[in-house]
Amino acid sequence: MSYQIGRKCINCDMCEMECPNHAISMGAEIYEIDPDKCTECKGFYDSPTCVSVCPIHCIKKIEDSDPDGTGSQKGKTAKKNQN
Ligand code: SF4
Ligand code: SF4
16 A cells, blocks of 8 residues: 555655655656555554645545545545535
8 A cells, every 4th residue: 555645735845855765756746656665654653754744635545446646536525415
């Protein structure tokens, strides 16, 4: 499993220096997490430190329902509220 940076990333640089596995680097437009390097901080911290330091909370665990991290969950939320 790995974490993924969402498109709302403001490139503040906070997470890059915090990652113990050097899994975070600047991509074409925003920062990206290398899933092969991300260990969810196991062995270093009790919780993912990149998630903790991100000021806009745009780092999420990769879930099957949103594999590309495009934030397609908006539609689901809207449907849920239709009841
Ligand atoms: S969860 Fe930990 S290991 Fe994974 S990218 Fe974030 S800081 Fe790095
Ligand atoms: S801490 Fe959050 S907003 Fe800042 S560079 Fe990392 S992912 Fe982007």
